[in-house]
Amino acid sequence: MPQDAITDKVFLDYTQEELDWQYDHSKRFPDTGLFNKERADASAIAQTKVKGLLNVPYGDDEREVIDIFPAEGTKNSPVIVFMHGGAWTRGSKEGYSFPAAEFVPRGVAWAATEFTNVPQGTLSNQVRQNRDAVAWVYKNAGTYGWDRDRIYIAGHSSGGHMCGMSLVTDWEGLYGLPNNLIKGAIAISGMYDLEAVYLSYRNTYLHLSEDDWRENSPILHIPSQCDTPLLIGCSEHDTAEFHRQPEEFLKAWKAAGHNGEYIELLDRHHFTGSMCYGEPDHPLFQKICEMIGI
Numbered sequence: 001m002p003q004d005a006i007t008d009k010v011f012l013d014y015t016q017e018e019l020d021w022q023y024d025h026s027k028r029f030p031d032t033g034l035f036n037k038e039r040a041d042a043s044a045i046a047q048t049k050v051k052g053l054l055n056v057p058y059g060d061d062e063r064e065v066i067d068i069f070p071a072e073g074t075k076n077s078p079v080i081v082f083m084h085g086g087a088w089t090r091g092s093k094e095g096y097s098f099p100a101a102e103f104v105p106r107g108v109a110w111a112a113t114e115f116t117n118v119p120q121g122t123l124s125n126q127v128r129q130n131r132d133a134v135a136w137v138y139k140n141a142g143t144y145g146w147d148r149d150r151i152y153i154a155g156h157s158s159g160g161h162m163c164g165m166s167l168v169t170d171w172e173g174l175y176g177l178p179n180n181l182i183k184g185a186i187a188i189s190g191m192y193d194l195e196a197v198y199l200s201y202r203n204t205y206l207h208l209s210e211d212d213w214r215e216n217s218p219i220l221h222i223p224s225q226c227d228t229p230l231l232i233g234c235s236e237h238d239t240a241e242f243h244r245q246p247e248e249f250l251k252a253w254k255a256a257g258h259n260g261e262y263i264e265l266l267d268r269h270h271f272t273g274s275m276c277y278g279e280p281d282h283p284l285f286q287k288i289c290e291m292i293g294i
Helices: 003-007 016-023 033-049 100-106 124-137 157-169 169-176 195-198 210-215 238-254 273-278 285-292
Strands: 008-011 053-057 065-069 077-083 111-114 146-156 182-189 231-237 260-265
Touching: 008 016, 008 195, 016 238, 033 100, 033 273, 065 100, 065 124, 065 195, 077 124, 077 157, 100 111, 111 124, 124 146, 124 157, 124 169, 124 210, 124 260, 146 157, 146 273, 146 285, 157 182, 182 273, 182 285, 195 210, 210 231, 231 238, 231 285, 238 260, 273 285
Parallel strands: 077 111, 077 146, 146 182, 182 231, 231 260
Antiparallel strands: 053 065, 065 111
16 A cells, blocks of 8 residues: 555545544453443343333334333423444443433433344434434323323434434424423433544445435534433543544534534543443433433
């Protein structure tokens, strides 16, 4: 390979190798199974503490299911709809029951979505599935005991991207639902401008066209009218790009006149940050409770 091809800048001030490193967590954490096991073990314990309704269909595909943990001792509770990460290619809702053990006793329902991973499905299909899940939560509030006017969404990593895309959805145009149906959003370590992803090695498996990355970049679809508060950020030891992404999205969100707050999860890296959703003493958990009003 010619030397100039190695040193050419492909995005911002990054060469191809530098950009790929920013988005390749395996270069820093070759054994992510350790963190997957931590979440899985915590989720298994949570399911012994709070009652869950597992694999409830929200759509027709076998992957279009949701785990629901209704709030204890209350009706018309708030509900948090969580979207898992995994580079759009792996991960599942099974590893994200653990926050229910803390939210459910506080009178908040927890619901974790499942969807079709790449390459079995496309990125656009994942976005559609998570939007369908949120719409289903709204429509089925009476059946499961939560308040359809207190729906919150959350996500981590590629799930943070799904959260961002759900946040900017035209709910009235696409689903005939109120555009303000989401009352708060929490997106951690996500990606909101997919141009960098499109130009990185990740596109070798996502197969995004230019139209695709534009369609699926939340930062390009921020609504002009929105009163949904946004809590967005990343882990302290995430890469520079995983800091830039939420910072730029929040800047654009506020520039549009919307409310938002940045949070950095201190002493955490990309794979330990998601655990903060289930830690009552962590600032992330506490800010979510403040957002919901509990």
